[in-house]
Structures are given as structure tokens and as C-alpha cells.
Amino acid sequence: MVAIMPPTGFHGLLGLLFAGKVKSKAGKVGIAWGSVFPDLDLLGSIILFVFTQDLELTIFFHRSVTHSFIVMAIILISCLLISGFWSDRFPSIFPFILGFVGGMAIHAVMDLFYLDGVAILWPIQAMNDRLVILDYTFAELTPVYNNLLAKVISTLDGGFEAIYYFVFIFLANRFNTDRDISVELFSKRYEVQNWIPKLKTISFVVLGVTTIFLSMAFLSISILPLDLELFIMLLYIPLAPVYLLSGTLPLIMRKTVEKVNY
Structure with a gap:
């Protein structure tokens, strides 16, 4: 797989x-x-x-x-x-x-x-x-490189989240929207000031994590043996909040989405 x-x-x-x-x-x-x-x-x-x-x-x-x-x-x-x-x-x-x-x-x-x-x-x-x-199908690859490919693809997938966030940041700056947001959670409303700088920080953190794990993927060929299951767990458990953010960002930044027009 x-x-x-x-x-x-x-x-x-x-x-x-x-x-x-x-x-x-x-x-x-x-x-x-x-x-x-x-x-x-x-x-x-x-x-x-x-x-x-x-x-x-x-x-x-x-x-x-x-x-x-x-x-x-x-x-x-x-x-x-x-x-x-x-x-x-x-x-x-x-x-x-x-x-x-x-x-x-x-x-x-x-x-x-x-x-x-x-x-x-x-x-x-x-x-x-x-x-x-x-x-x-990657059956022609040796098990080592098949394993490497799985790690690289999984890591780059995570990197797409940062690109997604940067696009939202660009659009919010363009439309001058969602600099401050409010999030309702369990019937309580939370105000988040300076949201765009915070999202930018999250984006760079995700890029940093992606870079680290991409390096680990290549090092795992010989220097740092790491099986796929452990690699996936180490990668995606810390990124779980990132996927939650990605899955709700259009609602959080709905004012920006409403102005998107091509």
C-alpha cells in the first residue's frame, strides 16, 4: 500500500x-x-x-x-x-x-x-x-523504495495543508477580511484577534514538520530505519489538529470565501 x-x-x-x-x-x-x-x-x-x-x-x-x-x-x-x-x-x-x-x-x-x-x-x-x-502500481520497485515512496507521498500530502492556508491568507489580505474571527464551540463564542498572523505561523510550522519528516523518510533508507506504520503514526498524530483546521477553515473564514470570485 x-x-x-x-x-x-x-x-x-x-x-x-x-x-x-x-x-x-x-x-x-x-x-x-x-x-x-x-x-x-x-x-x-x-x-x-x-x-x-x-x-x-x-x-x-x-x-x-x-x-x-x-x-x-x-x-x-x-x-x-x-x-x-x-x-x-x-x-x-x-x-x-x-x-x-x-x-x-x-x-x-x-x-x-x-x-x-x-x-x-x-x-x-x-x-x-x-x-x-x-x-x-509500484510493484516494480524494491520493498525499500516502495516503503520510501509511501513515506514521501504521505509527507507531501501534509505539506499541501500549508499551501491551502497560504492561499486563504492571500485571499483574506486581498479582500481585507477575517483578520479577527469568532468561533462558536459548545455554545460558547471565542474571539480570536489577529487571526491571519496566527494562521501564517501555523502554516510555517506545518511546512517545518513536513520538511523534518521528508528528511526522515530519506534517512530511513539506511541511516535511520523506520517502518511505515511507525512513520505514519509519528507524522499524522501531531498533524491531527491540522486536518481538523483544514476541514473547518471555510466555515471559520466564511467572509473570505464569500468574496471569492473568478
Whole structure:
């Protein structure tokens, strides 16, 4: 198995690109969030891996439930039915829901081209029964370099998060938005002052972690033996908050997303 995680940041960049073509502000936020929401299951994968050290189980859990067209259809139908009661209070809920499910669908389709594929029809389709449009194979590589490739791809995937954040920083500076944000958590509202400098710091930290682990990946060939399971655990456990941030950033910086236009 070459890699267990796709570049969430890449999906986020695509979401911002599509959001720029949507007229409705709520639709923009919906598609931007939907494009990264499916990868919040990475947090579940990380938890599974911590408690089981079972890489196969971790792989099967990821890109199943939150990447399923059946689940998306259930979300869409359920939300549309419920929105009938909220349409007066939240008139923008309909374009938001359409954008959100559309973003999820784009995410899932893109993952069909990425290594391990997607359980696109879960629960009808088993988690380990993946649909892959482009079936990559690295069988010709020696075990050492196959292992190295897995580590490099996983590390670079994490680096995409920093690029995603830098794009948000650029857009926020361009539109003069979201310098100070408020986050509601468990019915409490938290004010975050100077958010953009903080996000910039997070971006550089993620780049630093990526550089360190990329070096470790190459050193593991001979100087620093490190099996894939341990490498994945050391890489993704510290980055778990990063994936949580990536999966919620379009909501946190919704004012910026609403102004994206191409």
C-alpha cells in the first residue's frame, strides 16, 4: 500500500476554485466546506491507528463513509426536507446544502484517481472494495523504495495543508477580511484577534514538520530505519489538529470565501 491519505489541502484549493464560479454567498461557503469535509474522517483513521496499529483498517475506514454517494444523497434529501421548516429563518440554506453536497461529490470523484480509490457506494459496497479509475502500481520497485515512496507521498500530502492556508491568507489580505474571527464551540463564542498572523505561523510550522519528516523518510533508507506504520503514526498524530483546521477553515473564514470570485 503506497499511501493512506490524500492531500486535503488540494481538495480545499479545488473547492475555492469552484466557489469562485458560484454566485450565491451561501453556495460558495457550502462548496468550499464540502470539498474538505469528507477528509474529516482522517481524524477517525488516526484514532483507529493509535488504538489498533492496524494500517489496513485505517486505510479501509478512510474514503468510505464520508466519501459515499449514498451518504451524500441521504444528507441532501434529509437536509432539504428539514430546510423546509427553516427556510424563513435561514433563506440561504438551500444553496448552502446544494453547494456542500456538490463539494463532497467533487472531492469523492477526485479521490477516484488517487491511489487507493473510494468505497463510493458504501454501505452497499464494502469499505475495502474500492473503485479506482487509475490503478497505480509500484510493484516494480524494491520493498525499500516502495516503503520510501509511501513515506514521501504521505509527507507531501501534509505539506499541501500549508499551501491551502497560504492561499486563504492571500485571499483574506486581498479582500481585507477575517483578520479577527469568532468561533462558536459548545455554545460558547471565542474571539480570536489577529487571526491571519496566527494562521501564517501555523502554516510555517506545518511546512517545518513536513520538511523534518521528508528528511526522515530519506534517512530511513539506511541511516535511520523506520517502518511505515511507525512513520505514519509519528507524522499524522501531531498533524491531527491540522486536518481538523483544514476541514473547518471555510466555515471559520466564511467572509473570505464569500468574496471569492473568478
